[in-house]
Amino acid sequence: MKGTGLRSPLSSRAPSPTRAGNGFWTSQRDGEVQLRLEKDSFADEAPLTVHDMVLATTTKFAHCIALGSKQENGWHMLTYIEYYEECRRAAKAFLKLGLERFHGVGIMGSNSEEWVIASLGAILAGGLSVGILSTNSPKVCQVIAESSEIDVFVVDSDRQLQKIIQIQGSLKHLKGIIQYKEEIRMKEPNLYSWEAFLDLAKDVSDEKLDQVIDSQKPNQCCTLVYSLSGAGPPKAVMLSHDNITWTTAATVQSLSYSCPPEKQEVLLSYLPLSSIGVQLFDMWTAICVAGALYFAPPDALRGSLLDTLREVQPTSFHGVPWVWDHMRDCVKTAQLAATPFRRRVHQWAMRMGLRTNRKRMLGQLAVPLCFGLARWLTFNPARTLLGLNRCLQFFNTGQGLPRDTLEYFLGLDVPIFELYGLTECTGVHTFSGHQNFRLLSCGKELPGTYTKVQQEDAAGVGAIHIWGRHIFMGYLNDKERTREMISQYSWLHTGDLGLLDANNFLYIMGSVKDxxxxxxxxxxxxxxxxxxxxxxxxxxxxxxxxxxxxxxxxxxxxxxxxxxxxxxxxxxxxxxxxxxxxxxxxxxxxxxxxxxxxxxxxxxxxxxxxxxxxxxxxxxxxxxxxxxxxxxxxxxxxxxxxxxxxxxxxxxxxxxxxxxxxxxxxxxxxx
Known part of the structure; x- marks a missing residue:
């Protein structure tokens, strides 16, 4: 496609497992790892870089809506070709600022098109995308910046900017700061607005950027995710291109996502993108299926989420436990405000919904004749109230939901699918779905991955170990911690306790450290x-x-x-x-x-x-x-x-x- 910067993926960049010098793990930012390829399974899929995945979607679905951002006069939309070109502009601008290979771009702020464009731009420019929680203190930001050798910080507001200004004297690699929301209130020689930053791209040629992209390999690091613990410094989890592209493809392969031109997925991003699990289901899955990713306003978790859901009407939705609790409370409040007769109707409908969905879990697909009436009278109004009337998949991330919450939504014909994953396995290892659903279980493993439970007690509960191409590269600059997490046979020791039932459904029963x-x-x-x-x-x-x-x-x-x-x-x-x-x-x-x-x-x-x-x-x-x-x-x-x-x-x-x-x-x- 002439004039667009679109180029063909280079399959020759796929690494040979026998040539990866550092085995299955490394602690070096420029290290390469052996991929866990396995013949005759999904784990044998050809390795791709992030650019390969983005380019494939852009080539095929250039004019489909990619991103939507709420503005005062409505929604600002970007198509996939516009999205790709903005990522290339950001990559060129990072190179102009002096971003070095395998150095970090720290991104700290509310979810937005600038957040994801900065993240992808950093990767295309050969740097490392480093998402940082907005609630982190200046001291934590300094520790992260020093360990990941951050060359550029991207922040959303003056509040986040002041954290960087406070520590910039001790950041020897810092070459620029970009603020993408609010008007800049101060003058600094290395401080840019988002527009001024993108304007730097005109001084860098397509050929120079293409050389950097061509040098990237699927088994090299492209993202750092920091895990904060109660004790000790934050751990920098190194994720490769293949960790992201393969895990995304495996997730899409296993779940019920649509793809244009038949139907386009609509997703809403509101949970912090600094979490790799959120990135996987917002950024990367949207790109893989050519979905439309909309960004909720920054106050979504402070009260505006339901309004945005009703406006966007996503086709898949991810909530954390307190969000599901809030939704449950909203539905209960609406039902309590109904007439006594209507409340009895809701109770009847929800008893039928729970009974029917329990049978579905066991493979009994017959639906009662009056199920449609229950849907019309109770289920659809509840979904409409929550903005989930077009939603086909409902997920819970984070801590597992209690049985009463799961059963309440199951009674509304809203099966909430539990997930299990760590940052160290690119955010997901098992998940429930329409075909693999059991109450309190987090489902079955990704295709091409494995789970084993070691040192089981009398109840079958033991330590969970996992294997697959989604396992991280290692902890940056920390060989000892990496060795503790990955066994000599490349199994990841999760530190969690669980059991596998006779049908291979995984149940999480706690943590070894707890x-x-x-x-x-x-x-x-x-x-x-x-x-x-x-x-x-x-x-x-x-x-x-x-x-x-x-x-x-x-x-x-x-x-x-x-x-x-x-x-x-x-x-x-x-x-x-x-x-x-x-x-x-x-x-x-x-x-x-x-x-x-x-x-x-x-x-x-x-x-x-x-x-x-x-x-x-x-x-x-x-x-x-x-x-x-x-x-x-x-x-x-x-x-x-x-x-x-x-x-x-x-x-x-x-x-x-x-x-x-x-x-x-x-x-x-x-x-």
Whole structure:
């Protein structure tokens, strides 16, 4: 295609497994790894670079909508040919700024077309795309910038810019800063607006960029993803071109995605793109299937998400647990506002929906004659309320959802598919789908990958090890940690506990590092106990067991509270679901402060009975919860108790609530 910069993929760049000098892993930014190719399976697909994948889609679907961004006067759209050309412009501009091979481009800001264009542009220019959480402190940004040798920072606002200004004196590689939203308020010699940055591209020829693209290999690093932990510096996970392109293709191969011209997928990006799992299902999957990726406004997680969903109407949707909780609360609130007759209709429809979908899980596809009536009266209105009326696939990322939430949505004919994956396996290893669905299971592995459970206990629970082309290259500049994660036979030690049933469905049962060792030496996996308590105490949002080196287990409970639409912080007001449950207990509580400190004896007794019921299901007295307390606030990302995917940070919680934990064991006889 003359004049567009489109070029044919170079299959000769595919690496030979026998020539990869560093085996299956490396800790060097410019290292090459042996790909886990396997004949007669999907793992034998020809290796591609990121550019190969983008170019293939652009060539075939040049004029399909690629990106949509909300602006004051409507949506700004880019077609795939425009998207590709903007990525090439960004790549040239990075080269003009002096981006060196395998050096980083740090991207920190809200999801937008500039975010993904900067990421792809960095990769095409031979650099490393480095997504950075917007909530990171200047100190964390400095650690990341130094370890990934960031040459250029791309930020969205003055708030993020000030973090870089604060540390730029110590960043020896920094050559430029780009701000892509808000008007720049200060003058710096190396500071550019997005338009001024792209204008730099005119000084770099297509031939120079093409030489850089031609030099790239599928088994080389193109992306760094930082994993933040409660202790120690952040780990830089190195992902290759092949990690991204093959994992994306394997995911698309296994799920029900459409492709033009028959039908185009519509996706909404609102979760932080600094997570590789979010990138995989937003950026990379959209490119692979030529889908239209729309960007929600920055305040999506602070209250505007449902409005945007109703406007965009995605065909696939990914939510984290608190988003699903919020949606559940919205539907329940709408149903409670209906007439008594209509509420009975909803109850009838949801009982039928749950019963029918349970049978579907077991392969019984017959649908009751009145299922269509239930869909018309209850299911469709609920989906329309949530903006999911065109959605065909629903996913949960992050921490697994409790059974009652899964069953509630299943009753609305909304099967939520669980995923399992680590940053170290490019964000996904197993997932549920329409053909592979079981409650509480995260489904089956990607084609061409393998799972084994080692050191199983009597219940079949053991350490999860995985293998496949989605396994990361290694930790940047950290041989020891890489050796700990990857065995000599190239299996990844996930650090998670799980079991495989007879049909190869994987169930996650906790984490090795979360195991609590009591003073007696008894080892307790807290996750099943916590889930059991949440089942018996549906008022509880989070249950966190404590008891390391203590004589017995105790629990910190948070109750389901509304989220402030502006700050994302939990409010004092209980959710409508929690209020409804209180009414069933004959309690008049509507706020958290009505309950904490045992102010509401009815709720306190309900929690006591729930924990008693949970304790009755354990096989050992050591696994019983002896004491508990309801905390004065729910956990949140903003509060620091939760990670970006809403997984509880146990070490942070233990530190934040030292006083409460100390009171559990303040009696001398306990020691």
């Amino acid at each position: 195991i609590i060792t009591l003073k007696s030496g008894e080892k307790i996996n807290p996750t099943p106990i916590e889930e059991r308590v949440k089942r018996h105490v549906p008022l509880a949002r989070y249950v966190t067991l404590v008891g390391q080196d203590a004589p017995y287990l105790c629990a910190l409970l948070t109750l389901k509270c509304q989220v402030h639409p502006e700050t994302g912080e939990p409010r004092n007001a209980l959710t409508s679901e929690a209020v409804t449950l209180c009414r069933q207990l004959k309690s008049q509580s509507t706020r958290l402060t009505d309950i904490i400190g045992d102010k509401d004896p009815l709720v306190a007794e309900f929690i006591r009975q729930g924990i008693k019921a949970a304790n009755a299901e354990v096989f050992s007295d050591c696994a019983k919860i002896v004491k508990w307390t309801v905390l004065e606030t729910d956990f949140s990302v903003a509060g620091g108790e939760l990670g970006a995917t809403t997984k509880v940070k146990r070490a942070v919680v233990a530190k934040m609530y030292q006083a409460e934990i100390g009171r559990f064991y303040e009696d001398r006889e306990d020691y």
